Amino acid sequence: MLREVGLVRDxxxxxxxxxxxxxxxxxxxxxxxxxxxxxxxxxxxxLDDYVREIARAEEEE
Incomplete structure (x- = not known):
């Protein structure tokens, strides 16, 4: 099968x-x-940007 789809040569x-x-x-x-x-x-x-925003908001409280 791999040969038929061109992923290997033999x-x-x-x-x-x-x-x-x-x-x-x-x-x-x-x-x-x-x-x-x-x-x-x-x-x-x-997601990383969102988590950083939440962390900054919590620090400001």
Whole structure:
């Protein structure tokens, strides 16, 4: 299955089949995961700002 979707390449050596990761095939996976990474980084940055605001407000009381 991994070979069919372009994530690995293979070659035969006698009775064995040797597999190698195909970095080109992983590019689309990396880009897809990157979207989630950006989303969560932005969400955590907003949460951090919110927590700092609350801490400042409590200090002023």
């Amino acid at each position: 070659r035969r050596e006698g009775k064995q089949r040797i597999y190698h990761l195909d970095p080109g095939g992983l590019r689309s996976v990396h880009e897809w995961v990157g979207g989630f990474e950006r989303f969560w980084n932005e969400s955590f940055d907003r």
